[in-house]
Amino acid sequence: MxxxxxxILAVLPGADAAGDFEVKQSDVYxxxxxxxxxxxxxEGFQAEKTxxxxxxxxxxxxINAHTHSYMSFMRNVADDLSFMDWLFGKxxxxxxxxxxxxxxxxxxxxxxxxxxxxTTCFNDMQMNIMQTTQAVKESGMRxxxxxxxxxxxxxxxxQTRLKQAYEExxxxxxxxxxxxxxxxxxxxxxxxxxxxxxxxxxAKEHMGIHMHLSESKxxxxxxxxxxxxxxxELAERAGLFEFPFIAAHCVQIDQKDIEILSRHHVSVVSxxxxxxxxxxxxxxxxEMVDAGINVCIGTDGAASNNTLNLIHxxxxxxxxxxxxxxxxxxxxxxQALHFATDNGAKALxxxxxxxxxxxxxxxxxxxxxxxxxxxxxxxxxxxxxxxSANGSEAETVIIDGQITMENGEMKTMDEEKILFETRKIxxxxxxxx
Numbered sequence: 001m002x003x004x005x006x007x008i009l010a011v012l013p014g015a016d017a018a019g020d021f022e023v024k025q026s027d028v029y030x031x032x033x034x035x036x037x038x039x040x041x042x043e044g045f046q047a048e049k050t051x052x053x054x055x056x057x058x059x060x061x062x063i064n065a066h067t068h069s070y071m072s073f074m075r076n077v078a079d080d081l082s083f084m085d086w087l088f089g090k091x092x093x094x095x096x097x098x099x100x101x102x103x104x105x106x107x108x109x110x111x112x113x114x115x116x117x118x119t120t121c122f123n124d125m126q127m128n129i130m131q132t133t134q135a136v137k138e139s140g141m142r143x144x145x146x147x148x149x150x151x152x153x154x155x156x157x158x159q160t161r162l163k164q165a166y167e168e169x170x171x172x173x174x175x176x177x178x179x180x181x182x183x184x185x186x187x188x189x190x191x192x193x194x195x196x197x198x199x200x201x202x203a204k205e206h207m208g209i210h211m212h213l214s215e216s217k218x219x220x221x222x223x224x225x226x227x228x229x230x231x232x233e234l235a236e237r238a239g240l241f242e243f244p245f246i247a248a249h250c251v252q253i254d255q256k257d258i259e260i261l262s263r264h265h266v267s268v269v270s271x272x273x274x275x276x277x278x279x280x281x282x283x284x285x286x287e288m289v290d291a292g293i294n295v296c297i298g299t300d301g302a303a304s305n306n307t308l309n310l311i312h313x314x315x316x317x318x319x320x321x322x323x324x325x326x327x328x329x330x331x332x333x334x335q336a337l338h339f340a341t342d343n344g345a346k347a348l349x350x351x352x353x354x355x356x357x358x359x360x361x362x363x364x365x366x367x368x369x370x371x372x373x374x375x376x377x378x379x380x381x382x383x384x385x386x387x388s389a390n391g392s393e394a395e396t397v398i399i400d401g402q403i404t405m406e407n408g409e410m411k412t413m414d415e416e417k418i419l420f421e422t423r424k425i426x427x428x429x430x431x432x433x
Contacts, residue, residue, distance in 0.1 A: 008053020033401035061120025061364035063344030066269040066298030069110035070103040074303035103128035107135035117391035118366035146183025153193035195238035208244035215249040232257040267347035274300035311391040
């Protein structure tokens with residue numbers, strides 16, 4: 001479909017040395033799944049759909065760089081607990097009661113929530129193969145999928161999970177909105193020998209890697225006891241950083257860890273709400289930025305956040321570090337939006353396709369209403385996204401050139417059915433615990 005987004009405030013890549021976004025009134029033209037014009041209509045363009053952009057803001061679609069979509073129906077069931085009690089005392093028992101179909105509906109609920117906040121792509125670690133991927137394919141969302149890998153050396157369980165990861169990738173080759181990575185879960189669920197196996201597989205299959213690293217003090221202490229090093233050093237030693245690597249969390253890291261991450265061009269996903277809620281602390285984001293590390297934003301799963309609202313994460317990202325570093329200039333609204341757009345695209349190796357509003361890139365776009373009390377008057381739209389917005393201002397979403405939400409109404413998903421099914425799932429699981 002040819003779409004004209006007319007007379008809208010568009011957040012465009014800036015030309016200045018600082019890399020700040022430029023916001024200007026413009027017309028944006030979409031043909032098929034790509035942006036083909038900004039300001040000037042492509043030759044012969046005929047609009048099949050015109051969107052009035054008056055009092056609206058156009059941004060690149062937001063990118064949630066780390067989450068677990070299947071966990072969405074677990075929100076508000078494991079609160080105010082230490083990390084290990086949360087994981088093994090509450091979340092794991094629920095996961096043991098889940099069926100594959102539960103994971104499918106959980107992913108649908110997550111996609112629904114993310115889309116309604118302006119997110120157009122997410123990086124997921126999941127455990128029920130085919131379910132999240134099917135939900136993504138049906139919904140029109142874009143995603144990078146990692147089957148969570150747990151194992152020891154070349155044990156049968158680890159090999160089975162690797163086989164499942166490849167089966168899932170191969171089954172969805174026909175959907176170009178889906179890409180895949182290997183997903184070793186964490187240093188406390190994958191031993192060093194298995195991490196080396198994953199490095200060998202990444203080389204053989206030409207795949208990137210997505211892993212939890214240095215999330216809690218307990219993880220740091222156990223890694224030191226078991227391996228005599230930090231989780232970052234362990235991952236480096238196992239050869240994982242030789243491939244495109246996304247490290248989720250990186251809360252408990254020191255300067256040596258930061259230097260290792262920078263040297264290997266590792267992308268780090270900070271999940272401020274989840275890290276605070278589980279009492280794990282604050283990732284040293286300003287220090288990582290200063291070291292040239294590509295930092296992006298994730299929500300983590302709804303069981304630990306308890307939302308999948310990237311606008312909320314952008315707000316936390318800016319405010320937390322201003323407070324911890326006693327500096328109002330620390331992590332600006334401009335930086336937060338970069339974290340949630342082009343930095344996320346770079347982390348996912350999709351920077352040539354998404355992450356910014358540019359001619360030739362995929363039409364993954366979010367339109368926010370500015371005519372809301374929280375956003376009015378329109379003084380600085382980029383600042384408003386981090387300091388004023390709450391996510392409900394997202395009005396229309398376009399993914400791969402398809403309108404998936406228009407004026408708040410879902411076009412590709414049955415919202416009522418998703419709410420009904422996920423409520424039934426949690427009622428059944430709670431009764432069995």
